[in-house]
Amino acid sequence: DAMVIQNPRYQVTQFGKPVTLSCSQTLNHNVMYWYQQKSSQAPKLLFHYYDKDFNNEADTPDNFQSRRPNTSFCFLDIRSPGLGDAAMYLCATSPGPGAYEQYFGPGTRLTVT
Amino acid sequence: AQTVTQSQPEMSVQEAETVTLSCTYDTSESDYYLFWYKQPPSRQMILVIRQEAYKQQNATENRFSVNFQKAAKSFSLKISDSQLGDAAMYFCAYREAAGNKLTFGGGTRVLVKP
Numbered sequence A: 001d002a003m004v005i006q007n008p009r010y011q012v013t014q015f016g017k018p019v020t021l022s023c024s025q026t027l028n029h030n031v032m033y034w035y036q037q038k039s040s041q042a043p044k045l046l047f048h049y050y051d052k053d054f055n056n057e058a059d060t061p062d063n064f065q066s067r068r069p070n071t072s073f074c075f076l077d078i079r080s081p082g083l084g085d086a087a088m089y090l091c092a093t094s095p096g097p098g099a100y101e102q103y104f105g106p107g108t109r110l111t112v113t
Numbered sequence B: 001a002q003t004v005t006q007s008q009p010e011m012s013v014q015e016a017e018t019v020t021l022s023c024t025y026d027t028s029e030s031d032y033y034l035f036w037y038k039q040p041p042s043r044q045m046i047l048v049i050r051q052e053a054y055k056q057q058n059a060t061e062n063r064f065s066v067n068f069q070k071a072a073k074s075f076s077l078k079i080s081d082s083q084l085g086d087a088a089m090y091f092c093a094y095r096e097a098a099g100n101k102l103t104f105g106g107g108t109r110v111l112v113k114p
Helices: none
Strands: A004-007 A010-013 A019-025 A031-037 A044-050 A053-056 A064-067 A073-078 A087-094 A108-112 B003-005 B010-014 B019-021 B024-026 B032-039 B046-052 B064-069 B074-079 B088-096 B108-113
Touching: A004 A087, A010 A019, A019 A031, A019 A087, A019 A108, A031 A073, A044 A064, A073 A087, B003 B088, B010 B019, B019 B108, B024 B074, B032 B064, B046 B064, B046 B074, B074 B088
Parallel strands: A010 A108, B010 B108
Antiparallel strands: A004 A019, A019 A073, A031 A044, A031 A087, A044 A053, A064 A073, A087 A108, B003 B024, B019 B074, B032 B046, B032 B088, B064 B074, B088 B108
């Protein structure tokens, strides 16, 4: 009963070569999030969508972009990955704000060579 | 801006014993929500417990309970009767009442000794 699915689970890309990570959900949640998590650190929010409304965090580098073509899917595009972008990328969903729980996917581990 | 602080990078507990994880936060809001999330090694993050700031009663979920001190801006997690499966990173998180964003603390790694 996978609810938040991330593909691929492991991604290797070359320095400067664009890469796209995908997330899909079967929960029909309004909100979808992308987090970056480096080793033994807390997840860092990159951006989120509330329906089609895109919300970028102030400190998210321009190198990171996102698309949400429909309710179920959300993509993270890294235009020119650097070595510092190697991390676990977590997708999460939520029905809405406030008390609602966030449901996390298993993550995609990105390696930059 | 809200901040969440977990002062214990790592805690060790004997199986069947109790461990308490600390969390403090800073906010000027009066209405908000607090969460503890668990991230097991190589597995996805899941919600452990949630507390509404307007509720005085501390939340409890089976072996997990919180001590919520609103005036002190403190939100600790107690794990009773610790089990090997409790070994994980635990993150304290804050969310405004009408907000979408979770602010996480730095995490506490819990080790459970058999």
